[in-house]
Amino acid sequence: MTGILIMDKPAGFTSFDVVAVMRGVCRERKIGHTGTLDPMATGVLPLLLGTATRALPFLPDTDKEYEAGFRLGLATDTQDSTGKTIAESSVRASRAQLESVLPRFRGDILQTPPMYSAVSVNGQRLYDLARRGIEVERKKRPITIFRLELLEFDEATQSGRLSVSCSKGTYIRTLCADIGEALGTYGVMTSLRRTRAAGYSLSDAVTLEQAKALAAEGRIAERVLPVESLFTSYPAVTVSAAQAVRFSNGGALDLSRTSLRSAQLSDGSRFRVLSPENVFLGLGEVRDKNLAVLRLFPREGGTK
Known part of the structure; x- marks a missing residue:
């Protein structure tokens, strides 16, 4: 089977977990994916089946879109709610204050990669160092935030949700932490859903359960898109x-x-x-x- 299958990755699965499951579902040994999602994240995960894996080195850089939950007043070692709490703040922000700092994160900005990331420093993955309790200096990297909107914010719980369109290499959990810092407090990401990647959206995606059901009916090929769809840009x-x-x-x-x-x-x-x-x-x-x-x-x- 050759082509592109867009998955709606469930929470708790790594991107490689999804690949492993779909090898059995599609009866295709050769499967790759176009971009890693953390286990807590859900949403658009394009899989490349069969000879479509040959496309990986040539994929055009496209922006990605997310909806991210966040909470202010809390910091963790991973910058998301799965990590260990390392600091808390009693500072509270209003919706107006939150809206007022968002413009500084739009456009071309610099972002420091988190320690819990796959970025390499001197040949070592940052997450390997972080798991050993080692923190090293990281260079800021240029990224672009094309759109950043506040979808909702509850001042009582200091929790809300953001809509983000960004360039490749953007860490949304770091964005949440940086927004908290700009407000004089802390911030963590509490959920993440990728709504668009590689030119595909959630409307193109199937869940693992749907994929298994289609495969059982011999209809999984109906959801496989042509390789050309990767390169419409x-x-x-x-x-x-x-x-x-x-x-x-x-x-x-x-x-x-x-x-x-x-x-x-x-x-x-x-x-x-x-x-x-x-x-x-x-x-x-x-x-x-x-x-x-x-x-x-x-x-x-x-x-x-």
């Missing part, structure tokens, strides 16, 4: 029948003989390459006035 170019054969055999195409001949293209520009029958052949990349093969994606049953 890249423009498409349709080539001739002869060019399709050449490209499929690994040959670069002379741009002057394609529909891109009059376009001003820089090296590194990427395109979805389609046959005259509108069949997705693979990804092409502009190199020295040619459209070179970046990766071929033969249809299931192909030989490449």
Whole structure:
């Protein structure tokens, strides 16, 4: 089975747990995923089945969207509610105060990765160091918060919910902690639901239970999306029948003989390459006035 299956990951499962379960459900040994979710998180987890795993190194960077629960006045070692409490504050914030600090977290900002993260420092994962009680200095990293909205906030419990659209590499639990700090208190993330990733949304997703039921009925393939759906952010170019054969055999195409001949293209520009029958052949990349093969994606049953 080849293609993309969008899962609605349940709480308590790691991303690898979902992969392990779906290997049995789909009867497909080769499965990868496009982005790790912490065990407490739920929501959109795209799985790459079969030869679709070949797409992983070439996925375009796309923003992700989340709904995150948070609580002010509390700090934990993991920056979320699963961690050990390390500090508490009696400072209380109003909704107006909370709304007033959010603008400073929108746009291009710098964020310090949490100790409980997969970031490597001097060849060691931060979470490995954190589990040994070691804290090291981390460099701030640039991220982008495209949208940050307060969906609800209960002043009595100091708890609320945020809607966030952000760039790859953003830690939502760190965002909650930083917002707390901006208010003169602490903050932890209490829940996280990813509502969009890699261009897919919850409306595309199935739960583990739904996937198992579909598989039992022999209908799981109905929810498998084509590999091309991963790359819709890249423009498409349709080539001739002869060019399709050449490209499929690994040959670069002379741009002057394609529909891109009059376009001003820089090296590194990427395109979805389609046959005259509108069949997705693979990804092409502009190199020295040619459209070179970046990766071929033969249809299931192909030989490449």
